[in-house]
Each structure stands twice: as structure tokens, then as C-alpha cells.
Amino acid sequence: MVILGLGSNLGNRAIHLKRAISRLSRGSGAVLHAVRLSRIYGSPALTPTGAPAAWDLPYLNCALLGETTLEPGALLRHVQEIESSLGRQDHRRWAPRVIDIDILWWDGCEIKSDDLTIPHPEILKRPFVLEPLRDLIPDTILDSETVEAHASRAGARASVGKIAHSPDADIDVSYPTLMGILNITPNSFSDGGRFLEPETALMHTRRLVEEGAGIIDVGAESTRPDGATIDPATEWARVEPVLHGLRALQGEVRSLGRRDPFQISIDSRNPSTIRSALDIGVDILNDVTGFTQPEMLEIAESTDVPLVFMHSLSIPVVKGESIPPDRDSVEFLISWAEERLAEFDRRGIKRHRLVFDPGIGFGKTAHQSWHLLEHVERFHDLEIPLLVGHSRKSFLRTVTEKPSAGRDAETLTVSRGLVEKGVEILRVHDVEGHATLVSRHHSDRLSQLDAGAAVKP
Numbered sequence: 001m002v003i004l005g006l007g008s009n010l011g012n013r014a015i016h017l018k019r020a021i022s023r024l025s026r027g028s029g030a031v032l033h034a035v036r037l038s039r040i041y042g043s044p045a046l047t048p049t050g051a052p053a054a055w056d057l058p059y060l061n062c063a064l065l066g067e068t069t070l071e072p073g074a075l076l077r078h079v080q081e082i083e084s085s086l087g088r089q090d091h092r093r094w095a096p097r098v099i100d101i102d103i104l105w106w107d108g109c110e111i112k113s114d115d116l117t118i119p120h121p122e123i124l125k126r127p128f129v130l131e132p133l134r135d136l137i138p139d140t141i142l143d144s145e146t147v148e149a150h151a152s153r154a155g156a157r158a159s160v161g162k163i164a165h166s167p168d169a170d171i172d173v174s175y176p177t178l179m180g181i182l183n184i185t186p187n188s189f190s191d192g193g194r195f196l197e198p199e200t201a202l203m204h205t206r207r208l209v210e211e212g213a214g215i216i217d218v219g220a221e222s223t224r225p226d227g228a229t230i231d232p233a234t235e236w237a238r239v240e241p242v243l244h245g246l247r248a249l250q251g252e253v254r255s256l257g258r259r260d261p262f263q264i265s266i267d268s269r270n271p272s273t274i275r276s277a278l279d280i281g282v283d284i285l286n287d288v289t290g291f292t293q294p295e296m297l298e299i300a301e302s303t304d305v306p307l308v309f310m311h312s313l314s315i316p317v318v319k320g321e322s323i324p325p326d327r328d329s330v331e332f333l334i335s336w337a338e339e340r341l342a343e344f345d346r347r348g349i350k351r352h353r354l355v356f357d358p359g360i361g362f363g364k365t366a367h368q369s370w371h372l373l374e375h376v377e378r379f380h381d382l383e384i385p386l387l388v389g390h391s392r393k394s395f396l397r398t399v400t401e402k403p404s405a406g407r408d409a410e411t412l413t414v415s416r417g418l419v420e421k422g423v424e425i426l427r428v429h430d431v432e433g434h435a436t437l438v439s440r441h442h443s444d445r446l447s448q449l450d451a452g453a454a455v456k457p
Contacts, residue, residue: 001107002032003065003136004079005120005129007100009045009057012263014172016086016099017060018424019352019385021173023082024064024101026422027380031078032066038132039449040170043163046126047094057096060169063104063132076103076116085383087352104129105137127154127163135449172214174445175438176419179265179427180205180213181391184220184238198241205246209253209262212435215284217427218242219267223288223316223362232270239266239273243280265308269315271295278303284355288312288362290340301347308355308387311336313363322365329368330375333358337382355425357387361395369395373414377421389427390414408433 004024008016017040025035040062047055068075079101087098104120111118123129124143130151133140138148155163183194184201195201205216220238221230246264253261265284266277271293274285278299286308291297300307311333313321323329337356344354356379360369369390379386392407400410408430415426415434419441428434 001065002068002075002103002109003063003105003133004032005061005063005100005102005104005132007059007061007128008098009059010096010098013060014040014169015177017062017173018177019086020082020099020101021064022380022385022422022424023086023383024079025066026377027383029381029383031068031070031075032064033068035064035066036136036449037065037174038063038135039165039446040173041128041131041163042166042169043128045094045096051094055094055096059128060166060173061128061132061163062173063129063136065136072103072106072109072111072116072118079103085350085352087350104133105140105142124150124154127151130154131163131165170446171438171442175441176423176426177214178212178431178434178438179215179217179387179389179425180208180211180431181427181429182208182216182218182242183222184218184242185222196238198245201242202245202249205249208431209249211432212438213262213431215263215265215425216246217265217267217284217286218246219286220273221268221270223312229316232272235268235270235273236276239268240276240280243277243282247281269293269296271299274299278305284308286310286357288315288359290336291344292340297343297347300344300349304353306353306355307349308357309337309340310357310387310389311359311362315362317362321363323363323368325365329364329371330378333372334379334381337379341382341384351384355385355387356382357389357427360388360390361393364395366395366398369393370398373417376418376423380422385424386422387425387427388418388423390418391426391428391430412437 006017006020021037024030025032040060043059043061045056045059070078083099083101102120103118104123106118109118119142130147133147134151138146140147142150182201182205184196186196195204208216218239220235250261263283265286266274266282267286268274269287269289284306287296288310290309290311291300291307323332358372358379360372373390376386376388391411392404396407396410400407411428411430412433415437418426426434
């Protein structure tokens, strides 16, 4: 068994930890198996005298325990590759970092070399390391005493507030980010027309954020089957006042003390809309055509914001059009996604910016959509985060006769499986119901952690 320590104090820290854990423990490239994740802790930065003030940024820290078949040197190289792929650039000892991954402890293994020391040489000096270790191996002996004893003594020495369990971050890291849907449209399949007015849209956004949405996905064009295409000018007229309102709401949330407020995602396939939205300030670009248009790729190259690329066969959806029935839908989408990733690579678009959406219902039969959801964990082999948008969609007609707006219970049933399979982002209408689902899973996880049981992150 080996334990890795993870920390982040730049950008959206919870998302960086989530992505590192996924890369380490999911998909065919996973190097840790039968994993357990500690609680998530907040702590101040360690900085030397004279360090720049900009380095004094608080950390989120955790530890991940698992089994590995790699030798220590190979594991070290692998975690360094993950750090680089997730955007870490500055390797100065005290500098802030998007992600930091250290090998803390290895059962039965001691190493002292220029490149690697196991156990980590600072393991007993740092409460933000000892607390996660206490969650995972409290009775293990280090330097003649148990981890529990070391952690208790370090905690007693530390001043109040130096390190503390962060419940909100624990949920953010351990479970999917909830992307709340904001349709500024007259004709969306589930809630068309409800939030067309900017004031109503912003009231709805405030509610979604209060309920637990980490991302608000705002779109002004319905892509429902046989929906009407709108021109970019109409789309922008709908979305512009809402984007200004969302930016103001972000500032309001920050003023209340949240360091990582909700993110704004613009759901559009029109380059002019995307450019204008970037000028106002959005955090994520969500393109249902998968950034296949040359101009959309040019925009992607010119920014550094995350990109959601979704698979679709046509936009708006054409009824009856689907993946060929003689093709396995999972293999078909993996092949398509790999082609898109190769194109992003050719253009120098870093993979740590990319999120894959298999496009449930977009050019898929109901059977194909169910098949994709049943085997969604195979998309972890792409080694990028997954977003699934299944909320209230028509494939659920195979299990219910309810109209689209009444399918939240069925959506939640599907979501439970997606949580277990490690999907990083769920795009949903019913944020409150999903937040409750996550909260229950979280309570169970902490109970299992307290009992020393294996828990999937």
C-alpha cells in the first residue's frame, strides 16, 4: 500500500484535486487501485521569509491510499507527469501550485536518494499531512509512535485554525460538480420560456447556486429534436444581459467569503456569441458541436478557459438520426473523442483544459443512450474529466410516462450510478435533489472513513 499527498492553492483548488484523484485512480491508466481518500483539509501556505505576498494562498490538502504495481521510481515519474498535464509549471519549493503530489508513505518500503525519500522527510512536521494520514492509517507506527499520536501532538501545538476539515471542499472534491441548467429560450424541451426574462433568469440562478450548483450553464438556443435554429444576433440579445447579471452575482458570492464561487459556462455553437461572452468574462466554453468548426477552434486556441466538447451528429437534433446500429456506441464515441483530442493536441490546446461530454440523446437512440450511461466509466480512459447531461431527457421514456418536467426522480436514479462511476460533472435541472443525493453519499463516506472501511473517491 502507498499513500500520496495532494495539495492545491491556485485556481479552483477542489477541481484540481478532483482531476488529480481521477487520473490516479480511474481508467486504464490508473496507477492506484482499491483506493481510499482522506477528508479534505484547508491550511495556510508555508512560505519562507521574504517570499512574495502573492505566494500566501491557502491550500486544500488530502491523502489518497491505494495499491500499485509500480516501483517507487516509476510512480514518482508518473505523478510528475500528471502534475505537468494538469497545468503545474512553477516547481520552486515554496511557490503556489495548481497541483502538488508527493509520495508520503509506502508500506514496508524505505528509500533515501537524491530524487526520492520514503517516508517523506517532512511527514511528522506538517499537520496538513498528519491529519489526512490519521484518517487513513491512524495505528501505523512512524518514528516509534502511531500516526494518531503524532497528529494529536501536532494539532495541540498548532494555533487555532491552522488546519481544519473543509466539509464543502470535501464534497466538491469527492463528488461530481453540479452544473445547473439555465435555458434562456422560449422552446427548450423541459423549461422553455420560464427564464426568458433576465430578471427571472437571475432569480433562478441565485436559487441554483444556493442549492449547490458549482457551475451555471447558460444557453439561449434550444437544441431539442427538430428545434428552430436562431441567428447569432437573437442569441446574443437574449444572453448578454444575463451574463452581466451572472458576473455581478459572482462578485456578490465572493464578497460573502467564498474563495471559489460558481463558474459561468456559455452553452453556444456560434463563434460571435462566444467571443462576446469572453469579453464579458465567462469561465467555461461549452460547444455542443465539439469544437469542430474552424473558427471555434481558433477561439479555443486564443483563450485559456476550460472547454467542454460534446459529441453530436447534428444541431438541432434530427429525429431518427443516430450512431450506426452495427457500431458499439461506446467504442464509436471513444474513437471520435480521440480524434478530437488529437486535433486539440495539434493546435497546442492543453488537455487539462478539456472536458468530454458524450452527448446523451444527441444522435443516439434511447438504447444507445442507456448503453453509454451503463458503461460511462470506460470514458475515463481518455484521461480527461467527464460531463454527463442526462437530465429529464427523452431516453427516460423507456422507464416512465411522465412528461419531461416530471422526470427528476428518474434522473436522480441514473445520477446515483454516475456518482459511483466517478463522473466529474453532472448537468442537471434539479440541483437541490442532486445536492441531497451527494450529501447522503458524503455522510456515508465519512461514516465508512471513521470505521476504517474502503471508500471510493
